[in-house]
Amino acid sequence: MAEWSWQNAAACRGEPLWLFFGSAGERHSEREEREAEAKSICAQCPVRAECATYALSRPEKYGTWGGLNPEERASERRRRQRRALSEMVRIPEDSSRKRCRVCEEVKPVTDYGRANDTRDGLNSACKRCTAAMSKQRRDKRKAAAS
Template structure:
């Protein structure tokens, strides 16, 4: 496959560009909906990892590439720089749909209903499921009691 042959196999090749790139003045709720739709397209794309690798190499600062927005790509780029392994990015993982999330603690793919709303975790990578969140809170209470005793 030559450098640009993968573009012809992309799931997004016939879709509107505005699905993957924000229009000027886009508000956050609209952005979240648009990005969720774009990421759903990327989730089933046969060349998703090639797209992401190229976006990381080019240091693209705009749009959804390989299923990640610019902030998420910065996070991945830092992780790759720390470990020196791009394989962390290319590791096959179960597909996560728009109605599902992956818990950052137990790594399970669960229904989005099993997560608390977290306005800080816009990338969906730092959200813990309710079960893991409750376990962490219980542990923090135990630690606080032991510190007092």
């Protein structure tokens, strides 16, 4: 949908604006009642997700959008920001140690051979497991040749 075209299908279309935006000086209890009514309309809305996405992607500080009040939107923005940051910055538990994909033991990185095709530049199997796999392959070839 175009940036604003989703609003044509919104359940709040035609509803009084004060229901979603309130007024200055509104008492806490009045605000809670108003927001509950607005959220009940949002709950039935076919474009609730688009509305919430719109409000979360902008510094929309006022009103109920997509069933979220200003505090809930701020909280969701912070949660999304924390998630994005944690996904961006993955700090290894201990960069001097690594888990072998074969024996699954955690060993010092000095127990791994070099590999150009891995992210960390090390084999995924430790030297002991790599040697054992090489021996198995050699033994298989010898058995097949005889």
